Amino acid sequence: MLTTSLPGGTWTLGGLTVTRFGYGAMQLAGPGVMGPPADRDGALAVLRTAVELGITHIDTSAAYGPLVTNELIREALHPYPEALHIVTKVGANRDQQGGWPPARDPESLRRSVHENLETLGLDVLDLVNLRLGDATGPRPGSVAEAFETLADLQRQGLIRHLGVSNATAEQVAEAQAIAPVVCVQNMYNLAHRRDDELIDALAGQGIAYVPFFPLGGFSPLQSSVLSRVAARLEATPMSVALAWLLRRSPNILLIPGTSSAAHLRENIAGAALSLSDDDLVELDTIGR
Ligand SMILES: NC(=O)c1ccc[n+]([C@@H]2O[C@H](COP(=O)([O-])OP(=O)(O)OC[C@H]3O[C@@H](n4cnc5c(N)ncnc54)[C@H](OP(=O)(O)O)[C@@H]3O)[C@@H](O)[C@H]2O)c1
Numbered sequence: 001m002l003t004t005s006l007p008g009g010t011w012t013l014g015g016l017t018v019t020r021f022g023y024g025a026m027q028l029a030g031p032g033v034m035g036p037p038a039d040r041d042g043a044l045a046v047l048r049t050a051v052e053l054g055i056t057h058i059d060t061s062a063a064y065g066p067l068v069t070n071e072l073i074r075e076a077l078h079p080y081p082e083a084l085h086i087v088t089k090v091g092a093n094r095d096q097q098g099g100w101p102p103a104r105d106p107e108s109l110r111r112s113v114h115e116n117l118e119t120l121g122l123d124v125l126d127l128v129n130l131r132l133g134d135a136t137g138p139r140p141g142s143v144a145e146a147f148e149t150l151a152d153l154q155r156q157g158l159i160r161h162l163g164v165s166n167a168t169a170e171q172v173a174e175a176q177a178i179a180p181v182v183c184v185q186n187m188y189n190l191a192h193r194r195d196d197e198l199i200d201a202l203a204g205q206g207i208a209y210v211p212f213f214p215l216g217g218f219s220p221l222q223s224s225v226l227s228r229v230a231a232r233l234e235a236t237p238m239s240v241a242l243a244w245l246l247r248r249s250p251n252i253l254l255i256p257g258t259s260s261a262a263h264l265r266e267n268i269a270g271a272a273l274s275l276s277d278d279d280l281v282e283l284d285t286i287g288r
Pocket of ligand 1: 023024025026027059060089131165166185186211212213214215216217218238255256257258259260262263264266267
């Protein structure tokens with residue numbers, strides 16, 4: 001059994017136990033998530049620090065760079081510690097302009113799963129999320145063909161568990177009718193709470209919800225209420241935002257991104273911040 005001193009304790013994703021405080025590797029690629037990082041050694045150090053601090057959940061995608069974050073993860077951490085689980089995504093490519101065109105046809109998905117296996121140096125991927133929607137968010141539409149393709153790769157033994165990302169509640173339900181879904185990775189934070197109902201519904205089913213952009217992503221969370229609560233607690237707004245997510249629901253797993261080992265340490269310490277009921281009531285006014 002995995003024990004951890006990281007804030008939030010652990011969660012079991014399918015059969016895989018992970019720390020609820022994880023790490024999102026997207027920020028390790030170059031500007032615009034394209035190309036290599038300016039500080040390659042620094043990027044490798046962030047990954048090694050994450051594992052040294054006990055994090056057992058790293059989120060990545062072959063589309064980051066493309067291939068850059070997967071290759072950094074392999075270089076920094078392979079052979080992987082047994083407790084470490086790397087979660088990847090398929091369903092989008094990159095274009096010359098740095099866009100994220102969808103690539104959800106069966107052939108592209110199969111290619112992407114093999115590309116992830118190869119670049120991460122794995123025989124089986126622990127968890128693959130099917131990325132849906134587009135850069136503006138989830139888009140309605142059937143996921144059947146794409147999710148069936150991944151379920152087939154799972155039956156072939158190339159993937160242990162499946163999830164969906166950037167998905168509507170209807171798409172989550174459609175995917176669940178095809179194969180078990182162990183997590184949903186959507187945009188959510190103190191200021192963007194479109195998924196409140198979905199989070200509660202998933203919690204009832206024992207399914208993890210993994211918010212991307214927990215700190216606001218490319219534009220940091222800004223709110224006078226958040227700043228006021230943070231000042232009162234003598235903490236940073238980022239600490240409050242992460243601590244709030246851990247309190248919001250037990251099925252929420254954190255994957256804040258950073259290219260800095262110092263920020264990673266700060267975020268772990270910050271997520272352990274204790275929020276009072278009054279703090280929660282005040283913070284609850286932000287995204288409503
Ligand atoms: N499924 C999807 O479609 C999707 C989309 C986007 C992201 N993701 C995943 O979600 C993860 C998290 O999202 P994200 O990394 O984009 O956004 P985020 O975690 O909300 O924020 C990351 C930003 O916050 C900054 N930051 C982090 N800690 C800080 C600190 N202590 N002090 C000051 N600045 C700090 C980082 O800058 P520094 O580098 O300077 O620390 C970076 O600019 C990604 O890494 C990726 O794995 C998934």
